[in-house]
Amino acid sequence: MIEPHWQAYWRDHATYEVDNDDPRPRSYVLSMYPYPSGAAHMGHVRNYTFGDLLTRYRTMRGDAVLSPMGFDSFGLPAENAAIRTGRHPREFTEERIEELRSSITRIGGVYDWRRTVRSHDPDYIRWTQWLFLRMLEAGLVYRRDATVNWCPGCQTVLANEQVVDGVCDRSGDPVERRDLEQWYFRITDYAQQLLDDLDDVDWPERVITQQRNWIGRSEGAEFEMEVVDADGVPVTRDGEPVAFRVFTTRPDTSYGMTFCVLAPEHPLVDVVTTDDRRADVEAFVTRARGTSEIDRLSTERNLAERGCATGAYARNPFTGRPVPIHLADYVLASYGTGAVMAVPGEDQRDWEFATVFGLPIVETVQRPQGWDGEAYAGDGGHVNSPGALGAAPGAPDLNGMDVVTAKAAAVDWLASSGSGERRVNYRLRDWLLSRQRFWGCPIPVVYCDACGIVAVPDDQLPVLAPDDVEFTPTGQSPLRSHDGFLNTTCPDCGGPARRETDTMDTFVDSSWYYLRFCDPWSTDRPFSLDAVRAWMPVDQYIGGAEHAVLHLMYARFFTKALSDLGLVPAALREPFQHLFTQGMIRLDGVKMSKSKGNLVAPEQIIDTLGADALRLAHLQVKPPEDDVDWEDVGLEGCAKFLHRVWRLAVPGGPVVTSVRAGEPTPVDVAVERARHRLVEDISVTFDRWAYNVSVARYMAFVNELYRYVQSDEGPHRATLDDAVDTLLQLLSPACPHISAELWWRRSEARDDASARGAHIHETPWPVADPSMLVEETVTLIVQVNGKVRDRIEVHAGADEADCVAAAQASEKVRVHLGVDPPRKVIARPPKLVNFVV
RNA sequence: GCCCGGGUGGCGGAAUGGCAGACGCGGCGGACUCAAAAUCCGCUGUCCGAAAGGGCGUGUGGGUUCAAGUCCCACCCCGGGCACCA
Incomplete structure (x- = not known):
């Protein structure tokens, strides 16, 4: 078999290893490092074919291409397998890494394997922990008690990004709400930058939109509302006035506020509730807190059950009048201030709530002619501002202003009166990073009764989990049950202390692996500034769009944070310059995946038709960004095409039976023109990722050469040789083995001894002569x-x-x-x- | 509901406003063969026609243009994302 031969050749000749001081122009091509689940599946094949093609193409164009590969080797599947089989997840994982590595090699993928990383290696753990501690020192990591998402299936908490429609994105279990103290990354500090810098990357619009939506910036105002009784007399507690703040995007409609709403979890609920309402309020709060995320998100539920009056009032600062305070489960404690003003005239949900609870509705924006709707959210001149509900002393006159003008005037007044200010809120929440699982990177801190939370000193890293741990999930970290691990001494005072037993979300590991690839040999830092400067940012990142708001957001956050900490160059603000998200593969209409059990094994196809045919078929079937139905993949056609190439190009092959010498005829010139055309077309289609078109061009050219060879006149020797040689070069990024083999055989068959033993992947990419394209x-x-x-x-x-x-x-x-x-x-x-x- | 994509032969899909359907699959025919496979060559949108040739044709309806799959407007369908975030 020629494929193993060439795979060994590339390995033994270090063809695709690059050093950090390589003088050629640099290029960093990276495919998302995989979770090692065993032999490669079709999704891997598709993914790595694109990346490998690009690596080989850019290498032939003269670049030093950094093309590393590693393994995202922490995670739940290995731990669950360990629970089932009793084997240690490391054993299990390392076997699968080797399987995956070997099948990636069999696809023909070439990587600088010297640089490989595995998330679970002690060396990698050490640097993950080291980076965690730097972020802890900088205040970018903190611990807090909050209501969190708990997945009963995975027996761990989840980040917001891992909850989709109220269920766990991994196991599909409905997520529960629990109040727990957990570790967080302060990703919200970077919300605005994460939003702004999307302008600086060349990413699919879909992914950018998803990130924008996820960050969810909204502009408005925040202001204080004083709690009063029904007559407007301020309520006090311990002699102090009681007040809370509300966030709104429509401060211009404040005169229309006829009530306000607190989240059931709002800290003032107990304080403001009047005695006659207390029983109802407590029942309501208990029910709301017990409602699962998925039910709370459901819009089907009866609105009357979703709210509750507290009997209390708060003063609308614009009218100076008291408005009733209600509770509603749709007001989220974690967003804004956990309290909102309600303007039923201009907000549909408030309108519905007011209707159900019999609260007044005041219009503050003039409806357009013919308006027959309920709440009106559009633009128009303001009315009733002030109006029927009156005005507080000094409150602004907004009447007649359009929405934009009135917003500005309302905010100006709030600011000048000291009761509020302009405010921007984000939907993005801080990243919950701790997990109650075993197979992950331990969080390197200890709890000391005397000193509190103490970081493990750098020289004691890595903190490694012991091997003899009981994995059976209990809802607590497995490490907690291991006394030898749990009990330690405080690095500060030397007294008794307990280790943190939670591990990190595996997305922490993947948030910096692309930096380690630049400098995997570094022993005193996770990576040196110079090495990162040499290669980053990644020129072309390739992976699945399912990571749009997960890995891709977290990695961007890490890059910005590390840049601010001086650990990567200050100018490096974005990790991935170009992103390509390839489509998934379906079989019988459903995603092909191990968990669905509908895999077609690439290995089997490589055994029978070869890796080159498999790669070519993946390139041919559809535009790379599209989802693919396996049924549409034309393996046989591609295998047939490669056989045609072989018979045409192999010395002494059956297709070319005679050649002609002498001066080229017009027919030969036409072939020569077609050759230049092909160089141009393949280069252009490669550059725009239209690989399905590239394959069509190869095939059309080979068809043309067959007609040429079989014409009455016969082929001109030099013209045909050039045509075939160029074809092989252009084909070599896509089908590296057959191209290398044919090139080598043709070089051996040449009269010129110096040409012998030639390697196609070391030849320069052909360049079209513009005059030949006309x-x-x-x-x-x-x-x-x-x-x-x-x-x-x-x-x-x-x-x-x-x-x-x-x-x-x-x-x-x-x-x-x-x-x-x-x-x-x-x-x-x-x-x-x-x-x- | 809002925001993106996208609707082209039997199928996957090509096509800087200028030959619609490249290339592949499938189908049909021919050559080679005792035969089959493999291989090679050709045909293959649709309707009318014996043919030459012609009509129609890129989701639907309008528009711009000498010329529209491509640009504009409205609508229909499919896919994806967001959706009590105040």
Whole structure:
């Protein structure tokens, strides 16, 4: 078999290993490092084919291409397997890594394996922990008690990003809410930068939109509301006035606020509730807190059950009048201030709530003519601002202003009166990073009764989990049950202390692996500044779009944070310059995946048809970004095509039986032109990731060469040799093995001994001669009234007069022209003439 | 509901406003063969026609243009994302 031979060749010759001081222009091509689940599946094949093609193409173009590969080797599947089988997850994982590595190699993927990383290696753990501690020192990591998402299936908490429609994105279990103290990354500090810098990356619009939505910036105002009784007398507690703040995006409608709403978890609920309402409020709060995320998100539920009056009032600062305080489960404690003003006139949900609870509705924006809706959210002149509900002393007159103007005036007044200010909120929440699982990177802190939370000193890293741990999930970290691990001494005071037993979300590991690839040999830092400067940012990142708000957001956050900490260059603000998200593979309409059990094994196809055919079929089947139905993948056609190439190109092959010497004839020149055309087309289609078109061009060219070879005249030796050589070079990024083999055999068969033993992947990418791209003759399209009536071969230099004359000379055209002279003649020499009659 | 994509032969899909359907699959025919496979060559949108040739044709309806799959407007369908975030 030729494929193992060349795979060994690339390995033994270090063809795709690059050093950090390589003088060539640098290029960093990276495919998302995989979770090692065993042998590669079709999704891997598709993914790595694109990346490998790019690595080989750019190498031939003269770049030093950094093309590393590693393994995202922490995670739940290995731990669950360990629970089932009793084997240690490390054993299990390392076996699967080797399986995956070998099958990636069998696909023909070439990587600088010296640089490989595995998340679970002690060396990698050490640096993950080291980075965690730097972020802890910088205040970017903190611990807090909050209501969190708990997945009962995975027996761990989840980040917000891992909850989709109220269920765990991994196991599909409905997520529960629990109040727990957990570790967080302060990703919200970077919300604005994460939003702004999306302008600086070349990513699919879909992914950018998802990130924008996820960050969810909204502009508005925040202001204080004083708690009062029904008569407007301030309520006090311990002699202090009681107040809370509300966030709104529509401060301009404040005069229309007829009530306000607190989240059930709001800290003032107990304080403000009047005695006659207390029983109802407590029942409501208990029920709301017990409602699962998925039910709370459901819009099907009866609105009357979703809210509750507290009996308390708060003063609307604009009118100076008290408005009732309600509770509603749709007001989220974790967003804004956990309290909102309600303006039923201009907000549909408030309108519905007011209707159900019998609260007044005041319109503060003039409805357009013919408006028959309920709440009106559009623009218009303000009314009732102030109006029926009155005005507090000094409150602004917004009447007649449009929405934008009135917003500004309202905010200005809030600011000048000291009760509020302009405010921007984000939907993005801090990243919950701790997990109650075993197979992850331990969080390197200890709890000391005397000193509190203490970081493990750098020289004691890595903190590694012991091997003899009971994995069975209990809802607590497995490490907690291991006394030897749990009990330690405080690094500060030397007294007794307990270790943190939670581990990190595996997305922490993947948030910096691309930096380690730049400098995997570094022993005193996770990576040196110089090495990162040499390679980052990643020029081309390749992976699945399912990571749009997970890995891709977290990695961006890490890059910015590390940049601010001086651990990567200050100018490095974005890790991935270009992102390509390839489509998934379906079988019988459902995603092909191990968990669905509907895999087609790539290994089997490689055994029978070869890796090159498999790669070519993946390139051919569809545009790379599209989802693929496996049924559409034309393996046989691609295998057949490669056989055609083989028979044409192999020395002594059956297709070329005689060749002609001497001067090239016009037929030979046409083939030579086609060769240059192919160079141009393949380069262009590669550059725009239109690989399915590239494959069509290969096939069309080979068809043309077959016709050439079998023509009566026969092929001209030098022309044919050049054509085939160029074809092999252009094909070599896509089908590296067969191209290398044929190139080598052809070099061996040459008279010139110095050409022998040649390696195609070390040859420079062919360049088209622009003069050869201009055809000598072109097909002139002759239209009458826009309909094609004839096609005439004309000289490429034909001018308008030549073209019109040639067109008019055509019998087919004359039939349609009639006797009258054409009303108008449109000429685009030498390609088109259109007669309008 | 809002925001993106996208609707082209039997199928996957090509096509800087200028020959619609490249290339592949499938199908049909021919060559080679005792035969089959493999291989090679050709045909293959649709309707009318014996043919030459012509009509129609890129989700639907309008528009711009000498010329529209491509640009504009409205609508229909499919896919994806967001959706009590105040």
